[in-house]
Amino acid sequence: MVASVLSPWASLPQATRGRRYAEAAAPTRTEHQRDRDRIVHSSAFRRLVYKTQVFVNHEGDLFRTRLTHSLEVAQLGRSIARPLGLNEDLVEAICLAHDLGHTPFGHAGQDELNACMQDFGGFEHNLQSLRVVDALEERYPQYDGLNLTFETREGILKHCSRANALKLEAQEPHGVAARFLTGQQTSLEGQLANLADAIAYNAHDVDDGVRSGLISLEQLQSVPLFAHFYTQTLAEYPQLAQPHAQRRLLYETIRRMLSAQVYDVIHTTRLHIAQAGVQHVDDVRACGQRLVRFSDAMQTQSQALKHFLFHHLYRHEQVMHTMDAARQMVRELFDAYMAQPSMMKPRFAWRAQQAASPAARARAVADFVAGMTDRYAAKEHVRITGQQLLPAAMN
Numbered sequence: 432m433v434a435s436v437l438s439p440w441a442s443l444p445q446a447t448r449g450r451r452y453a454e455a456a457a458p459t460r461t462e463h464q465r466d467r468d469r470i471v472h473s474s475a476f477r478r479l480v481y482k483t484q485v486f487v488n489h490e491g492d493l494f495r496t497r498l499t500h501s502l503e504v505a506q507l508g509r510s511i512a513r514p515l516g517l518n519e520d521l522v523e524a525i526c527l528a529h530d531l532g533h534t535p536f537g538h539a540g541q542d543e544l545n546a547c548m549q550d551f552g553g554f555e556h557n558l559q560s561l562r563v564v565d566a567l568e569e570r571y572p573q574y575d576g577l578n579l580t581f582e583t584r585e586g587i588l589k590h591c592s593r594a595n596a597l598k599l600e601a602q603e604p605h606g607v608a609a610r611f612l613t614g615q616q617t618s619l620e621g622q623l624a625n626l627a628d629a630i631a632y633n634a635h636d637v638d639d640g641v642r643s644g645l646i647s648l649e650q651l652q653s654v655p656l657f658a659h660f661y662t663q664t665l666a667e668y669p670q671l672a673q674p675h676a677q678r679r680l681l682y683e684t685i686r687r688m689l690s691a692q693v694y695d696v697i698h699t700t701r702l703h704i705a706q707a708g709v710q711h712v713d714d715v716r717a718c719g720q721r722l723v724r725f726s727d728a729m730q731t732q733s734q735a736l737k738h739f740l741f742h743h744l745y746r747h748e749q750v751m752h753t754m755d756a757a758r759q760m761v762r763e764l765f766d767a768y769m770a771q772p773s774m775m776k777p778r779f780a781w782r783a784q785q786a787a788s789p790a791a792r793a794r795a796v797a798d799f800v801a802g803m804t805d806r807y808a809a810k811e812h813v814r815i816t817g818q819q820l821l822p823a824a825m826n
Contacts, residue, residue: 436516437516437517437518438515438516438517439710439711440619440704440709440710440711440712440714440715441516441517441518441619441620441712442463442517442518442521442582442618442619442620442712443518443712444461444462444463444464444518444520444521445461446712447462447463447580447581447582448580448581448582449462449580449581450462450578450579450580450581451565451574451578451603452573452574452578454578461520462580463518463520463521463524463580463582463583464520466520466521466524466577466579466580466583467520467523467524467527469570469577469578469579470524470527470528470531470564470577470579471527472570473531473563473564473568473570473577474568475531475532475563475564475567475568475802476498476501476527476528476531477498478802478803478804479496479497479498479501479530479531479533480496480497480498480499480804481496481804481805481806481807482496482497482498482530482533482534482535482537482804482805483496483497483535483536483537483540483757483805494639494642494643495635495636495638495639497530497533499635500530500631500632500635501526501527501528501529501530502527503631503635504526504527504529504624504627504628504631505522505523505526505527505627507526507627507630507631507689507693508522508523508525508526508623508624508627509522509523510693511623511627511693511696511697511700512620512623514697515619515623515697515700515701517619517620517623518620521582521583521586521618521620522620522623522624522627524579524583524586525583525586525587525620525621525624526624526627526628528560528564528579528583528587529557529560529586529587529589529624529628530556530560531559531560531563531564531587532556532557532558532559532560532561532562532563532801533556533559533560533801534554534556534559534761534800534801534803535757535761535800535803535804535805535807535808536754536757536758536760536761536805536808537754537757538745539754539755539757539758539761540757540758540761540808541554541555541556542758543757543758543761543762544761544765544797544800544801546762547761547762547765547766547793547797548793548794548797550790550793551789551790551793551794551797552790552794554797554801555590555592555595556801557587557588557589557590557591558588558590558591558595559798559801560587560588561584561587561588561607562798563576563802564576564577564579564583564584564587565577565579565584567798567802569778581606581607582618582620582621584607585607585610585617585618585621586617586618586620586621586624588607588608589617589621589624589625591608591611592611593611593612595608596608596609596611596612597612600612610716614719615716615717616715616716616717616718616720616721616722617716618712618715618716619700619704619712619715619722619723622721622722622723622724623696623723625723626696626723626724626725629733629737630689630692630693630696630733633733633736633737633740634685634688634689636740636744637651637657637681637685637736637740638681638682638685640740640743640744641681645743645744645747645749645750646740646743646744646747648661648677648680648681650739650743651739653739654735654736654739655732655735656688656691656732656733656735656736657684657688657736660684660687660688660691661680661684663687664680664683664684664687665680668680668683671683691729692725692729692733695725695726695729696723696724696725696729698726699724699725699726699729700722700723700724703720703722703723703724704722707720707722709722753821756820756821757805757821759820760808760809760812760820760821761800761808763812763815763816764800764803764808764811764812764815765796765797765800767815767816768783768796768799768800769783769792769793769796772784772792772795772796774815775795775796775799776799779795779796779798779799782795782798783795783796809821
C-alpha cells in the first residue's frame with residue numbers, strides 16, 4: 432500500500448533542526464526540497480558525470496558514472512521511502528549528495544589519496560562529501576558551503592571514525608557526528624539512503640560488468656540472487672535465450688532482482704519498526720539497531736553478490752591495470768602540488784600557501800585533488816609530468 436502522508440517516525444520537514452546559518456523559509460518549498468535543489472545546482476554534483484564508478488570514462492560511453500549512480504540511488508530511495516511513509520525529499524537529497532566527496536578514479540583514487548594523507552589526518556570520501564557541502568562549495572556571499580539542513584548533513588555522513596567524530600563534535604557540539612560517539616542511529620531516511628546505495632551499485636555493476644565483457648551470464652549463475660531471477664525470466668520468456676536477446680535477458684533479470692530487494696526492504700523495515708515500537712524520529716535515533724534493512728535471507732544473498740563482484744569484477748586484471756595507473760596519477764599529483772602549490776587553482780593555491788601547518792597545506796591539496804574529474808586529473812598529470820598513463824581518449 433502506498434503511503435499518502437508521512438509516518439510519525441519520519442523526519443518531518445517542519446520539524447527540522449535547521450541550518451548552521453539561519454535563513455528565512457522558502458515560500459514554495461520545504462527545507463529538504465531546498466537542500467535537494469542546492470545539491471543539484473552545485474559544481475560538485477556536475478563533476479560527478481566524469482568521475483569513475485568502476486570503468487573510467489574513456490572505456491565506454493554507456494558505463495555508469497558517479498552521477499548516474501547517484502541518480503539511480505535516489506530513484507531507489509524514493510521508491511522505498513513512499514510506501515514506508517518517509518520523507519522522500521530528504522531521502523533524495525541525501526542520495527544525490529552521498530558521493531560528492533568522491534575522488535577521481537573511484538575507490539583506487541580514494542585509497543591512494545588516503546595513503547598520501549596518512550600523516551595529515553587521512554582521507555575518507557564520505558567525510559569529504561560533508562566537507563564539500565559544508566565548506567568547499569562557493570555559491571553564496573554569506574557563508575561557505577551549501578548550508579544544508581542538519582538532517583541532510585547527518586545522512587551524508589554515513590561513516591565516521593571516532594577520531595574524526597571528536598574533531599567534528601568539537602567544531603559543532605551535538606551536531607552531525609554526535610551519534611558516532613553516543614551509539615545512536617541516524618534517521619530512517621539516512622538509513623534508507625545508505626541501503627539504497629548498496630542495492631544500486633550491486634545491480635548496475637552487474638550490468639556494466641557484463642557489458643564490458645569482464646564477467647559473463649554463465650559466471651553469474653554461481654550467484655543465487657541472480658541465478659534465481661535469470662532462471663525465472665527464461666522460463667517465462669524462453670525466446671530470450673537467443674544470442675541477439677541477451678541484453679533483454681540481462682535487463683529483465685536485474686529488474687526482477689532489484690524489485691525483490693526493494694520489496695524485501697519495505698517488508699522487513701515495517702516489521703522492525705513495529706517490533707521496536709518507535710513513534711517518533713527521536714525513538715529511531717535512540718534505537719540500538721538499524722531499522723531499515725534486508726531480511727536475513729536477502730542480506731546473505733546480497734553479500735554473496737557483492738563478494739562475486741569484488742573477486743570477478745573489481746579485482747579483474749583489466750580493472751586493476753587501470754586503477755594502478757590511477758593510483759600513480761593521484762600520488763604524483765599530490766606530491767607535485769605539495770611541492771609547488773602555485774600549480775593548483777588559485778583558491779586552493781592560496782589556502783596551501785597560507786597554511787599554518789603541513790597538515791593544513793596537505794588538506795588544501797587533498798581538497799583540490801579530490802574535486803577533480805577523471806579527465807581533468809589525467810590532463811593535469813600529463814601537464815605536470817609529461818606522462819600519459821591512460822589512453823589519449825581520456826584527454
